[in-house]
Amino acid sequence: MQENKKKKITIKDIAREAGVSPAAVSLILNKKPCRITEEKKQLVREVARRENYIVNLAAKSLATRKSEMLALILPDIENTFFSSLAKQIENRCRQEGYSLIIASSDDRRENDKKFLRVLEARGVDGIFLILSNELLGNRQELKKELSLLTMPYIMIDRTFSGTDCGRVSFDHEQGGYLATKYLLEQGHTKIGCVYRDDKAGSGKNRLDGYLRALREFDIPVLEKYLAKGDYRMESGYLAAKTLLETDATAAFVCNDMMTLGFLRRLHEEHKQVPRDYSIVSYDDSLQNYLFGIELTTIVQDIKVLAKEACQLMFGRLRKESAEKKEVILPPKLKVRNSVWKWGL
């Protein structure tokens, strides 16, 4: 209570006490060059520190809602898709004069909620939000949380509608469709799919794309060709074990980490890609790591994702009458040599 009643110190107070001009105080505290003796500079800093001047600066910035700081909440900082995306967003924020801080939720709902609250309390100007997967499960509760936010926020990659925010994501169904269609066009008809079993996330959508392509080519869907995974390497390894016991000649593997596990199993069985097994993957993050295997893959352009997310954010911050609320980006097929063409 004592703290609150204390009169707030201003630049003028510091200037008076240190015997320099207010302008000089500002230069010194903002560490800009100025022609003041080192002694005087030191004195100004001492006065400012004694009076907790920096703290007041922050409070003022909060009060005026001009922090020039944006935040990004992401599920896992170790996942290269998210860390690359973070880097791209950060670069764009920097160009616009914003600092970006990053918070990693460990893919857990309670952390998403905690960070939303903490970051709002810190007065960040806006939040880029890549939801934890757990959260996607209980949307009603999340919608309530989000409706309480007082700053703009943009949902990236994992989105849902029904709240007032910008949304940017890739069309996962189209990605699954393109991958599978390519395998069909190369003459494969016995095609496995290693997918993630979620109710409404990218996993379901990519599987839906696989199913659509098969339907289009009048190929029946067989249970034995469907292998569940969880986007982690180990699950790709296990899926390969299962699929290699069937007569499938190719697989659409729904992310690169699972493909890595799949390839490890193929290597152990002395099977080569594409001579013995054809693969289309998703993400295009492995090209630096694999020697001799050039993966045909679905590519999601992270730069474009970052660009669109930032445009939505900056538009909202400038209070432009935002025409666009939702951007859905098309993934692309990148053909390399991991698919065997029949009849050659």
Place this chain on the structure above:
Amino acid sequence: MQENKKKKITIKDIAREAGVSPAAVSLILNKKPCRITEEKKQLVREVARRENYIVNLAAKSLATRKSEMLALILPDIENTFFSSLAKQIENRCRQEGYSLIIASSDDRRENDKKFLRVLEARGVDGIFLILSNELLGNRQELKKELSLLTMPYIMIDRTFSGTDCGRVSFDHEQGGYLATKYLLEQGHTKIGCVYRDDKAGSGKNRLDGYLRALREFDIPVLEKYLAKGDYRMESGYLAAKTLLETDATAAFVCNDMMTLGFLRRLHEEHKQVPRDYSIVSYDDSLQNYLFGIELTTIVQDIKVLAKEACQLMFGRLRKESAEKKEVILPPKLKVRNSVWKWGL
């Protein structure tokens, strides 16, 4: 100015206006369960929002210096060493009840300085600091910046002495020594070194370790075996080109990204590891990605690094009389099968 003169609203004011108890207001605004009708809850939130109560909360938290938020400044969020370290630190902070926010400096001095200032202004309780390499070049200026900080900070990985902070790092000289000694013990005498040419960073220290091992085994140092890199893949690829023109039978490559480039070149030349060429690497981050090559490598235990950094931080936050100021961790040699043993 208008803003500043406004009387600050308190929980009591909101309670009075909404017709509930102050305790209930606190529970509602902190989103804790309480037996109040949804209508009343909504009213409390509306009053709080209208009066910008959240903003004041933040300001109060700043004023009392109890934010329960720590920050980590790191050079590159895409580098897996740093992102893994960030995840470890974050887990430990969470266990202690702190939120961690992360800022990525893009390895540039100006961003380090900017973040230090911004984060201090936000009243974070402490800063974990992995310096940009550029900054290591001009220590005097940096020391000045750091001396102005009003909260504890811990230098991690890239450290220097002469400021009042905790420091945790690995012994890079010892790592270079262990790697090279192992190659010498396996009978190699013509050993290349792909190193980063910095004046006082990990690059110089790892090279120093290489030189010490050669001296110990009375092996002369030959210029032709020294290949400069920059810790990036491309430079490892180019270094391999150079070293493959010499009679070297082995190389100590000072980080995994350069090893990846080195391996790519070996693959192109149809040379196998270890049959045709022996390698000891540094970091142990590639094991999931390489099939058929098991890299012998220097391992830096990131978990231990995170643990020590957090212990130093929490000790300082609790104002324990910190006995330890600097922790230097020993790296370890992990032997796999990427080194050919002569005479077998």
